[in-house]
Amino acid sequence: MLEVEGLGHVYRTASGEVEAVRQVDLTVAEGEIVTLVGPSGAGKTTLLRSLAGLLPYSRGEVRLGGDVVRSPHPDMALVFQDYTRSLMPWATVRQNVLLPIRKKVRSRAERDARVDAALAEVGLADAADRYPWQLSGGMQQRVALARGLAYRPKMLLFDEPFASVDAQTRADLEDLVLDVCAHLRMTALFVTHDIDEAAYLADRIVVVSHRPSTVRAVLDVDLPRPRDQVTTKSLPAFAELRSRIFPLLRAESAEATA
Amino acid sequence: MTRLLARTATYAALPLAVLAAWWYLTRGGESLYFPPPGQVFTRFRENWLFALVPEHVMPSLVRMFSGLLLSVVVGVALGVALGMSDLAHRATKPWLTLLRSTPGPVVVVTFLVLFGTGSVGKVLMIAFVSVFPVLLNTVDGVRAAEPVLLDVAASYRLSRRERVTRIVLPGALPQISVGVRTSVALAFIVMIVSEYFGGSDGVGYFTRDSASGFAIPDMWSGMLLLGLLGIAVNVLVAVAQRRALRWYAGARAAAKS
Ligand SMILES: Nc1ncnc2c1ncn2[C@@H]1O[C@H](COP(=O)(O)OP(=O)(O)OP(=O)(O)O)[C@@H](O)[C@H]1O
Ligand SMILES: [Mg+2]
Numbered sequence: 001m002l003e004v005e006g007l008g009h010v011y012r013t014a015s016g017e018v019e020a021v022r023q024v025d026l027t028v029a030e031g032e033i034v035t036l037v038g039p040s041g042a043g044k045t046t047l048l049r050s051l052a053g054l055l056p057y058s059r060g061e062v063r064l065g066g067d068v069v070r071s072p073h074p075d076m077a078l079v080f081q082d083y084t085r086s087l088m089p090w091a092t093v094r095q096n097v098l099l100p101i102r103k104k105v106r107s108r109a110e111r112d113a114r115v116d117a118a119l120a121e122v123g124l125a126d127a128a129d130r131y132p133w134q135l136s137g138g139m140q141q142r143v144a145l146a147r148g149l150a151y152r153p154k155m156l157l158f159d160e161p162f163a164s165v166d167a168q169t170r171a172d173l174e175d176l177v178l179d180v181c182a183h184l185r186m187t188a189l190f191v192t193h194d195i196d197e198a199a200y201l202a203d204r205i206v207v208v209s210h211r212p213s214t215v216r217a218v219l220d221v222d223l224p225r226p227r228d229q230v231t232t233k234s235l236p237a238f239a240e241l242r243s244r245i246f247p248l249l250r251a252e253s254a255e256a257t258a
Numbered sequence: 259m260t261r262l263l264a265r266t267a268t269y270a271a272l273p274l275a276v277l278a279a280w281w282y283l284t285r286g287g288e289s290l291y292f293p294p295p296g297q298v299f300t301r302f303r304e305n306w307l308f309a310l311v312p313e314h315v316m317p318s319l320v321r322m323f324s325g326l327l328l329s330v331v332v333g334v335a336l337g338v339a340l341g342m343s344d345l346a347h348r349a350t351k352p353w354l355t356l357l358r359s360t361p362g363p364v365v366v367v368t369f370l371v372l373f374g375t376g377s378v379g380k381v382l383m384i385a386f387v388s389v390f391p392v393l394l395n396t397v398d399g400v401r402a403a404e405p406v407l408l409d410v411a412a413s414y415r416l417s418r419r420e421r422v423t424r425i426v427l428p429g430a431l432p433q434i435s436v437g438v439r440t441s442v443a444l445a446f447i448v449m450i451v452s453e454y455f456g457g458s459d460g461v462g463y464f465t466r467d468s469a470s471g472f473a474i475p476d477m478w479s480g481m482l483l484l485g486l487l488g489i490a491v492n493v494l495v496a497v498a499q500r501r502a503l504r505w506y507a508g509a510r511a512a513a514k515s
Contacts, residue, residue: 052413072413085406089509090428099424100414131505133512151414 001065001155001187002028002051008059008212009046020046021057022212028155028189033181035190037198038208039249044191045081047213048159051189052078064155077148081159083140087132093119093143094128100151118150121180138169142176149180155187162197171229174200178227195249199241200227207248216248293475302479310464315483318460321377322449322491325384329441333389334434337396338422341430347397358390366455375456384448388441395437399430432506435499442495446488461487 004026011018020043028034038044050057053072062069064076077100080086087096097115105111119125122142132140141161148156158177162170174197181188192198198205205219221241223232232238277295284294306315340346365387373379403426411421453462465480500507 049409054409054412072415074415076413078409078413080406080409082406084513085404086410088407088425088428090431090505099410099416102424103417103420131508133505133509 001030001032002026002189003063004051004060005062006060007047007050007057007062009043009050009055009057011046019212021050023214024060024208025215026206026218028187030154030187031185032203033178033188033190033201034204034206035192035198035202036206036208037192037195037245037249038213039210040193041211042193042208043211043213044193044208045159047208048078048157048189048191052076052157054078075154076157077151077153077155078157079141079144079148079159079161081161081163083137083144083161086144087140089131089133092129092131093124093135093146096132096143097147097150100147104151114150114152115146118146121149121183122146122176136169137165138173141165141173145176145180149184153186155189156181158188158190158192160192163193170197175229177201178225182226195242195245196233198245199223199238200229200232205241205245207245217244219244290472291474293478297475298478298482301475302482305464305476305479306483314459314461314464315487317377318449318453318462319487321380321452321460322384322445325381325448326388326441326445328381328385329389329445330392330438332385333392333437333441334396334427337393337434338400338426338430340393341397341400342422342426347401351397354390354394358394362387362451366451369452370455377457380449380452380457383452384445387448388445391437391440391444392434393437395433395440396430399433400426402433403429432503435503439495439499442491446491450484 004024007021007024008019009021011020024047026034026036036044036047046055049055051062051069053062053069053076056070064073067073069076088099091099094115097118098111101111101114105114115128116125119128122145124139124142124146127135127139127143132143135143144161162173165173177188177190178201180186190198190201199221202221205221206215207217207219208214209216219241223235223237223241280292281295284292287294287297340350365383369379369383369386373382407425407429408421411425416424449460450462450465453460454466457463461480461484465477465484468474468476468480
């Protein structure tokens with residue numbers, strides 16, 4: 001479904017050029033959950049914004065369902081890293097989720113039905129009339145996810161969406177993503193710098209290097225689904241996976257500091 | 259309730275003290291320029307409750323609010339246009355700042371010459387002076403739009419129109435309202451000044467006319483009315499603003515905790 005070939009991006013700034021992404025090739029098949037793990041500052045957000053059509057990347061090509069992506073594609077929705085800034089504080093939860101489909105969906109009844117369905121999907125049916133700032137961080141990120149779902153994309157992109165919530169909430173949100181993707185047969189690319197999260201969610205893990213990012217390894221995950229925070233994470237295969245990713249990232253930072 | 263009473267008492271203390279001093283100092287009643295308060299209040303009641311309201315108060319308020327409305331509409335529309343284009347912003351900013359600092363007397367004389375002493379000239383004078391705070395604050399507010407929200411708008415392929423009405427304008431509203439507050443104060447002053455220099459109606463005209471005819475209690479009743487109108491207009495705008503920006507207060511309080 002998603003094909004990325006030789007993607008590279010160089011930021012041109014007043015103080016010179018910053019090469020954020022050097023050479024990334026990856027594919028995500030339909031219905032697959034791929035996680036992309038890399039150290040902080042690796043260029044993950046740059047990569048994701050390029051895939052989302054928000055950034056005119058310098059080199060390579062991105063295709064979604066065969067279309068070359070140069071601007072945002074209607075089959076793709078992005079859940080941003082910083083939920084406190086990606087929701088409109090002047091709008092209620094319902095209005096926030098409605099935003100992408102106000103013009104896209106003509107019938108009002110259909111719009112309302114979509115919003116209700118999306119909120120129910122993330123377990124927030126009761127919070128529709130509250131404002132984002134009245135909600136906890138985890139709930140705000142659920143609203144952002146519901147907004148993506150209301151848009152009815154074929155693919156979801158996540159940019160470290162759970163980096164700033166507590167451990168328990170994070171586990172709940174990971175399970176929510178798995179449920180939603182399974183239920184709606186959604187394709188997803190999930191960026192994180194957390195090894196456990198990358199392994200727990202994925203069908204396949206792409207490990208990228210320190211900036212400028214290149215793909216260091218692609219690992220297949222054959223942990224059984226449905227997954228469970230306790231049983232999956234105590235499987236020997238899970239531990240083995242972690243121990244394969246860990247040195248890849250570590251060798252990375254050692255090289256970077258050397 | 260007791261808190262409201264206490265607050266009202268705090269605010270009222272100073273005017274009451276001034277009133278008492280005024281009453282005490284004018285108790286002989288021999289000064290031509292400083293009549294005792296009782297005399298002014300009587301004249302205030304005769305003039306403004308509500309005999310001269312249609313003739314003087316209404317024209318003043320209509321001109322002020324027309325000028326203000328014009329300045330807000332033009333200021334916000336132009337501010338969004340300039341704020342969303344880097345080039346337009348850079349090309350106009352220094353000139354706007356320069357225009358904004360045109361000395362008051364120059365503005366008054368220019369508008370009198372160009373448009374005469376009728377209502378249209380006065381409304382335009384009010385609008386010209388009060389457009390700058392709205393305009394410059396709108397530009398700043400638009401330029402400070404949350405980049406993540408602009409990404410959200412782009413990724414969901416919102417039209418330019420939706421981007422402006424759903425993201426940019428609401429986000430700039432707190433800043434715009436700062437500008438509007440300043441504009442309201444300016445509009446009120448320009449309303450009075452424009453009536454001082456010509457015309458045949460308005461509270462400012464009435465006050466100046468009374469002064470030049472040595473109708474001193476009338477003049478004081480006009481001053482008192484202007485003071486009260488000023489307070490009323492400010493309270494009105496503050497209340498409207500608090501209602502429109504309830505989300506802003508809430509979000510700020512939530513961010514602090
Ligand atoms: N607009 C920009 N202009 C110039 N350099 C930028 C810009 N955005 C990002 N960079 C640089 O590009 C590099 C990669 O940034 P990016 O945000 O993509 O990394 P990341 O992996 O998402 O980091 P994090 O883990 O902190 O989210 C960083 O060194 C950053 O300083
Ligand atoms: Mg990032």
